[in-house]
Amino acid sequence: MASTLNNIGNIFDDLGEFRDALEHYDRSLEIYEELKDTLRIAIVTLNIGTVYHRQKKYGEALINYQKSLEIFQVTNDLRRITTIHLNHGDISMQQGNLEEAKDLFFNSLEISKKITDKERVIKAYNSIGSVFIEMQEYDSANFYLHQAFKMAGEVGLPRRQSDAAKSLSQSYRQLNLPIEALYYNDLYTEINDSLRRNKMAKILAVRQVEIEMVKEREISFLKLKREKLIRYFSMIAFGLALVLAFVIFRNYRIKNKANKLLAEMDQLKSRLFYNISHEFRTPLTLILGPIEEMLSKTEKKPTRRKAVKMMQRNANRLLNLVNQMLDLSKLDAGSLKLELVEKDIVKFLRVSILSFASLAEQKKINFIHKLPDEKLTTWYDPDKLEKILNNLLSNAFKFTPEGGEVKCEVKLPDPGKNLVEILVQDTGKGIPADQLDKVFNRFHQEEGSHEPESTGTGIGLSLTKELVNLLHGGIKVESELGKGTTFIVQIPVGKEHLKESEYTIEKREKIPKPAIQADLEVVTEEEECPEGLYEGTKPEEEFPLVLTVEDHADIRVHIREHLEDSFRIMEAEDGVAGLAKAIENIPDLIITDLMMPKMDGVEMCKKLKTDERTSHIPVIMLTAKASVEDRLEGLETGADAYLTKPFNIKELKIRVKKLIEQRKKLRERFSREITLEPKDIAITSADERFLNRAIEVIEEHMGDSEFEVRKFQDEIGMSRMQLFRKLKALTDQTPSEFIRTLRLKRAAKLIEQKFGNIAQITYEVGFNNLSYFAKCFKELYGVLPSEYRKQA
Structure with a gap:
């Protein structure tokens, strides 16, 4: 229907019946807007602009051209972009902006040649010729008009040929060449007569289409009659809908009233805050004075100096905020x-x-x-x-x-x-x-x-x-x-x-x-360590690695200064960076804020706990949200502990220490297990899946003596360091020890089952050196394989 209305509008536009054309275009546009068909909206908008253009309503025309141009530039519709340039150029020419018009016409010509659109090339030639006539550059005009006339004749576009003939007649008349002017005027008249005959045929076609549309409306009317019965039965549902709408409206009014009350409360709170902020200035001044004195005279220790500078920065930030609030209150009161x-x-x-x-x-x-x-x-x-x-x-x-x-x-x-x-x-x-x-x-x-x-x-x-x-x-x-x-x-x-x-x-x-x-919160180099690993004053390899993920630099500094004596500290400023560093470095524990840019703590914790590489890492979550719901949300993601800001640094240190100790005990318990059955150990489901998969991979390659750590990490899909830290955290064994232990346990079972002689069993479990196998077996079981067979 929308397409039909647009086509009828085109015909009325060609016939010069602009009111009817606009009526059909507007109806077509309404339908396309309901369908959210962006391309068709742009096409109809361009057509509307063309009608206003022909009515010499240049302001409305340019508005519609600009709307459609923005859409066509997005869709890269070069053909229609050239049309808009031509139409815009014509308006500029009508308004006397000849240079602007010429530039627009040449832009259109360049694009039309690029896309090999001959009709638009002809239009551009005609338009360029017209603007050169207005500029009284008749030779240039004739050059482009002759090209338009010739090309229009070749491709069979009589209207464009008529336009070229008319302009050539005008140009030759200005050059005082009456014979040429009369020749092209006669051609223009002849072509125009033919076009008028075609126009009458189009009028008849339009009337026929309108008759068809009337028929369609009558058919629709009959369909509506048949639907009356359905509507009757829909009345009950409509009644119920009215009741529901009343309930919703009533709730809306209640909510609206509550919102007004909340707004009034906000105003009261704002006034109260303004009054309180005024009283803040004196104590803040008294705080900043001693701080500045400490910085300039007494405080020389780097760690203490950092803490004092942090105090100064945040006190200045608060003072700046108070001053702004006081200015606002004065502005509100009209006293500034x-x-x-x-x-x-x-x-x-x-x-x-x-x-x-x-x-x-x-x-x-x-x-x-x-x-x-x-x-x-x-x-x-x-x-x-x-x-x-x-x-x-x-x-x-x-x-x-x-x-x-x-x-x-x-x-x-x-x-x-x-x-x-x-x-x-x-x-x-x-x-x-x-x-x-x-x-x-x-x-x-x-x-x-x-x-x-x-x-x-x-x-x-x-x-x-x-x-x-x-x-x-x-x-x-x-x-x-x-x-x-x-x-x-x-x-x-x-x-x-x-x-x-x-x-x-x-x-x-x-x-x-x-x-x-x-309020810029710039921390200087002496106050904040570079991004990445911070190893403190004693960078010892045996210290546990703790990753702090926190978007506030001062909080990161605060945590680092209290943990760096016992732990290696790594830092990240948001959840995305924290997740990447956790996967790359496999820390022993993660401390994370809840609310952070790019990725919050809850989402990061979910990703950590569902990733085999990081699922074993304990997580402590920090947040300023203190509600029970927020705590539950954090704990449900797998966080091992939850601290509310402002937190006690001693409590944080104890929780970090205890969680790492728990993981250490878990590793010790696992290392004592003889059967290496994950289901008997208190670990998470993700860790259990990881260990099961690791055991399956080794089982598949049990007899392959060339299967070692590099192939193992490729099969598991982890880097060497990720696999090392993951297995070390869960079993207290390196990957090579883990492979060797499983092979020795399989060998013990085969010995118990009297599978064959010791040499056969040695090669069956992937050892290619009998003496090395015997040495490793004795280290694990305390006896040689032959003695173990006798005991079995």
């Missing part, structure tokens, strides 16, 4: 005024921006800054401007990975204007399109992200927006996932646009503070 100074704003911005250079170097980010060379002495508020700039640049560095780029550009006002423009651009992960309109909302955090870098408090950008509004400026954001984000701020300078009640005059300019913001 501008404090203006008359100074060189370019110099101020340069100092503020360049203060981020050290941060860029520390995070290994390319920092590009462009500022004008000239001075601009004017009235501005340095405190508000600094907060805006610092918030935007802090966010840019926070979201930009190592090796990325942050750009800050300042543009001075154009003549006659007073707007300073600041552009801050980064190459971070970008903001989803559906959240762009929410980024300036107070307390907004990106949905689905647990990254500490990206969650924050949701205050910074909200404060920035409100400060820009206070300055009578504007801010907008542009972002593309995977490419980065751009913030553009326009702020009026001077005081002519301000009321006297909105500002006060400051006699001294405030000096910008250092730009290393507390």
Whole structure:
């Protein structure tokens, strides 16, 4: 039906009956939108644009062309892209934009030749000829029009040949060549008469189609009559549905009312928090003072100094947050005024921006800054401007990975204007399109992200927006996932646009503070070890290996400093990196946070416990979630212990020690087992499956004397180190010892069953040296094989 409506619209369009054409196109578009047929939507939208084009409604036409072009570019539909370029070029020509029109026509010609579409090549030639006529370049016009006329005749396109003839007649008339002009005018008239006859035939065809559609509607009407009986019996179900809808609506109203109450409670909580935050500043100041004194004078021990610097960093972060909250409360109350100074704003911005250079170097980010060379002495508020700039640049560095780029550009006002423009651009992960309109909302955090870098408090950008509004400026954001984000701020300078009640005059300019913001949580090299293995001050091979998976650097440092004396420490910053390191290195124990970026602790634990290579590793899960449901979720995944943040470091050390001791006892018990039957040992199902498979592999190759560790690891599908640490953890045996033990146990059974002589049994179980077999047998059973046979 949709296709038929579109075809009828095409016919009405050809006949010049635009209202009927639009009516059929709109009906066709509604059906395709319900079907979510993107390609057909683009085709019909292009047709609608063509109708508006012919009606000279160029604005509506260009809107529809742009919508369809975006879809065709995604689907790489070059033919229709050329059509849009031609139509857009015609509009540009009608509006007097001849150079733009010429460029569009040549683009269309290039694509049409590339795809060998002769009809579109002819259209492009005609359009190029027309624009050259408008530009009074008649020789160039004739060149392209003759090619269009010739090619149209060859491929049998009379309408295109008619267009070329008409344009050639016009061009020769302008060149004062009446004979040629009359010749092509006669050709145009002759071809046009033929086209009119064809048009009348199409009108008859349209009417016939409409008759058929009327018939179809009558058939549909008869079908509806037959369905009345079915509807009658559906009334009961409809009644039940109404009851259900009423219940749902009632629940919705109750939920809506509850949401309103929650919103009011949130407002009350916010006000309370603002009041409390005001009281935080004094104790925070008293905390930071002694900390700075300790760092500058007394504290020299590296470990103690690291702890003090951690305290300082987090106290600064809290103080910065409190200051932002107080600014927001003042803005809400309308008590925050501008404090203006008359100074060189370019110099101020340069100092503020360049203060981020050290941060860029520390995070290994390319920092590009462009500022004008000239001075601009004017009235501005340095405190508000600094907060805006610092918030935007802090966010840019926070979201930009190592090796990325942050750009800050300042543009001075154009003549006659007073707007300073600041552009801050980064190459971070970008903001989803559906959240762009929410980024300036107070307390907004990106949905689905647990990254500490990206969650924050949701205050910074909200404060920035409100400060820009206070300055009578504007801010907008542009972002593309995977490419980065751009913030553009326009702020009026001077005081002519301000009321006297909105500002006060400051006699001294405030000096910008250092730009290393507390909420960036940058940890220097002396505070944090490089990513990977941290072996502490005593890197002894016999120390158990503990993997810490935690997205907060300070927590990793805290755990490492308290465990490194007794354990080798390896670190990962998220679940994906943690899983990879666990599989590669097979640690003795894993400590993991629950909420992490990329992969959380629950998912990582599930993957560890279902992987044969890592299923035996005990896991301790840390989390700030303290509910019973959260604990159960963690334990159900196979976690061996669960600690709630803030956790007691002594309790963590005891749990680590006890879990590793339990695994050691399990290995000792297994090593004492004579039958090597996994089902008799208290291990997980994944470990049992692994051991059963390992035993089966060795059983299959029992008589192969060349079957050794390399072939064993290939059969199992593990690296040499993974197999070594897995078997060592479960049996306290190396892979070669494990193979040898199974062969000796099989030999003992064969001796008991009187299978043959000792030499035959030796070769049957994969030994090719009788004396070596006897030596190994005696080490395991305490007697030689011959003595064992006598005892049996």
